[in-house]
Amino acid sequence: MTNPLYITFLWHMHQPYYKDPLKGEYALPWTYLHAVKDYYDMAAIVDETPGARAVFNLVPSLLDQIMDYASGAAVDQFLLLGQKAPADMKEEEKLFILENFFSANRQRMIEPYKRYLELYCLAGEGGGLEEHLRQFRDQDFIDLQVWFFLAWTGEAAKRRFPEFRRLMEKGKNFTEEDKALLFSRQRELIGEIIPLYGKLHREGKAELSVTPYFHPILPLLCDMKKARVAMPKVNLPAVSFQHPEDAHAQVAQGVARFEEIFGFKPKGMWPSEGSVSDEALGIIADCGIVWAATDEGVLSHTLPGGIGSNREALYQPYQFQQQGRGVSLFFRDHALSDLIGFTYSQWSPERAVADFIDRLQDIRHRIHGARVVPVILDGENAWEYYADNGYTFLSRLYRAVAESPGLTPATFSQVLDLVYGRHSIGHIHPGSWINANYGIWIGHPEENLGWDYLAKARQAAVEASPEVGALLSGKGDEGSEIAIAVCRSLYAAEGSDWFWWYGDDHFSPHSDRFDALFRRHLMNVYRLLGLNIPTELYEPIKKKGVAGFVREPAALLSPAISGFVTDYFEWLAAGLYDLTKQASAMHAAEALMQSFFYGFDRKYMYFRIDGVQSLGKILLPQDHLNLHLIHEKEYRLTMGLEAEEGPLWIKGERDWHATEAMCCWKIVKVAEARIPLDSLNLLPGDKLFAYFTLLRGEEEMGRWPADSPLMLSYAGADLELETWLI
Incomplete structure (x- = not known):
């Protein structure tokens, strides 16, 4: 019998520390909302699925916040206004609710519920918020209060407390008693979260691991100059930060707080953002951690020859050893992790699970030395894009892994007990899970x-x-x-x-x-x-720029034209405009479009348009997106849902004419397009202006931006690859 291929899922549970130290209030509600939607669901799905195994990585500062909400001590404006009777509200409080209580994924969390969608439309029928306010009755506000928190309630949570289901079935005309019941059950649910994780650990269904207390980038605390190893041209702060003692405190206090809450010391750690360095790993080992995990990009930069084309090097446990200190290491499979995080949400659960299992079996058959496949990703943010909060997908995925021949679900500690022999590493490349460097957190x-x-x-x-x-x-x-x-x-x-x-x-x-x-x-x-x-x-550090402008391109890029965001990194270096600041003048309240990305490599320019929900749901079969580009002359690319290739058009004195340049595009969840660079006659340093329209038949339904076009910067093929971003 061949050795099994162990599959380890690590779900990293983390939110910023939202509690304002001066006011003692929570500035944002995301810990509460993810608690009732994801932190309970993720544990409950493992608990009820036969054969499921997972690692849950819990940040201590997140646990503090969950306990604060569970105790009822948390002061949160969203909760206070969610519970307040509309008749007792001031006008600014009602405006706050209209501004914030539609903060949910429209496709998965608003549209499926008739009354919530009705309220969404009522709040978006032209005019400003003050005008909308006059359209909302007290009953509308009560229904909105209930639906916002009800929509953020997870699928497993609804199965745990039937009251959530009954409220959803009622649908509208909620009472203050209904609202009180909702919040009472949600608080009860939050109180069950930490005990449930403890139960999973005791029963061997899950391993609980930890992250440094407040989720810092450990290597930058140790010595921020290490950022120059991966980014030689990075601009560092004027004052060099070099406090390994802070890094040690964050790890030691995180471990101590974890042990105080759960009653045992964790063996494993996902360092914040997978950020590692020799010094950081030494500190982690000194604090008694047995294993840590980071990204395959770090391994590729660590090994002299990289991972290699057959990727066998990726699917092994390693032993970092330096100056008598050691810790076992695992490296995440980037592609498999991102499929769950970014791609499978738009597939049927059956198709997604089958695809994932096929990929695992391919690794098992093709890479004979493979022993463990680490699948590591965020544990809360992907599920709002899935049907039923990912419940069906995850249940079937766990079951399929457990039942597939040659595949065995296991935690990292179990893998270390079952797999003998470690590949030795005496030095680790200093980097994170993003581009194997620290450019997201330093240099700008x-x-x-x-x-x-x-x-x-x-x-x-x-x-x-x-x-x-x-x-x-x-x-x-x-x-x-x-x-x-x-x-x-x-x-x-x-x-x-x-x-x-x-x-x-x-x-x-x-x-x-x-x-x-x-x-x-x-x-x-x-x-x-x-x-x-x-x-x-x-004074704010975050500066406000031109309305909607976010950034210029930072590196060359060559994304796949698929209509999906299949990889976090594909568009990370792209130029970006926030279209919510550039609303269409025709339908400002609808605000269909959200983001406009652009970038280039040595042969093509690339464009991506994101809607507030999947464009496949926004657009009708007869609709077209017309992308207009202006540089000396005006060009147009007409993109439809059916065709995926067509000419670039150029504007003449009286009409449009097709050029010989052939372009391709794909509209599914997002719109992605590729246009040959030589057709635009651009030189490094040129500015290209862009706008796009939505046509329904012959009628123009919207134009973005409404006034002046977006200014796009073209730096040419010599655009620096090593910038603060990369």
Whole structure:
């Protein structure tokens, strides 16, 4: 009998630390909402599926927030206004509800529910929010309050508490008693989450692992200059941050908090964002962690010859050993992980599971030395894009892995017990799961300014309080309540999430709140020590640019034209506009389109248009998207749902004429297009202007942007590959 191929799913459960240290309130509700939708569901599906095995990686600062909500102590404006009677609300409170209570995936969480969709349409029928406010009766507000929190309730949660189902069946005309029941059961559900994970561990159905306390990028805490190994031309902050003692504290305190909650010490760790370095792994080993995991890109840069074409090197456990310290390592299969995260949500569960199993069997038959396939990804954010919150897909996936010949579900600790022999590594490439570097968190002026403020606050705390200095240096085991709180605020400010939203590689309508939270953690350091708060901390770090503009292209790219976002990295370096800031003048309230991406390689320009939901659901068979490009002359690409190839058109004096340039496109979930560069006569440094229209038959239904076109930058084939982004 051949050796089985072990399949390990690691689900990383993480949210930023949303609790404002000055107000004691939660700035955003995502921990609560993911708790009732995902944190319970993910554990419950493993619990009820025969043969299922998984690793759940739990961030201690997330566990703190879950416990805060479960106890009823959390103060959250979303919850307070969700429970408040509309008759008692002020106008600004009602406006808050209209602005925020449709924050849900339209395709999966709004459209399936008749009343919620009706309210969505009522809130989007022209005019401003004040006009919408006059259209909403008190009963509409009560129904909206219930549906927002009901739509965020997971499938397994609905099976656990039949009251959720009964409310959904009622559908409308909810009462204050209905609303009170909803929140009561949700709080009860949240109270069951941590005990359920503990039960899975005791029964051997899951392994629980940990991440450093506030989810910092450990290697940057140890020595931010290590960023230059993978990014030689990166611009680093003015003040170099080099505090391995902070990295040690984040790991040690994270492990201690985990043990306090669950009653045992974790064996494994997913370092924040899979970020590793020699020093970081040494600290992880010193804190008693047996195994850690990161991305295949890190392994590829670590091994002298890379992973190799047959990828056998990827599917093995490794042993990192340096200066007498060691930790076992696993490396995630990038493609398999991203299929779950980005692709399978639009497939039927049967097709998706069959495809995944076929790929695993291909690895088993083709790569004879393969022993373990690590599938590692975010554990909460993908499921809002799946039908029934991923319940059917995950149940069938676990069952299929358990029942497929030659495949065995296992946790990483089980793999270490079952697989003998380790490939030895004496040095690890310093990088993360994104491009095997740290470009998401350092190098952009906004990110660097954040690091400078952090270093300044830490130095001010050490100089103002020898007690704080002793705690931070690791020389003091105990301290006063104030000193401990100062350290906690500094450690919270070291979290990766603030830096994730700085720069222009990611955007969020809530980026200003992430910015404010970061600065308030630093303000709290000065406040606790009785120091004057530097005036710069009152100024936003996140800068506002041209309306809708997010970033210019940062590297060459060659995405597949598939109509799906199949890979997180495909468009990561693309130029980007946020179309919600550039709404169509004809249908501003509908706001069908969300994002416009563009980029290029040496032969083609690439474009991608995202809707607020799947374009396949927005567009009708007779619809066309016309992409207009202006450089010396005006060009047009007419894209339909049926055809996938056609000419680039050029505007003459009286009419449009087809050129010889053939373009391809695909419209499924998103619209993706490829246009030959030589047809546009662009030179490095040129500006290209773009807009697009939606035509239904002969009628123009919308135009984005409504006024002036988007300005696109073309840097040419010599665009630097090594920038702060990559």
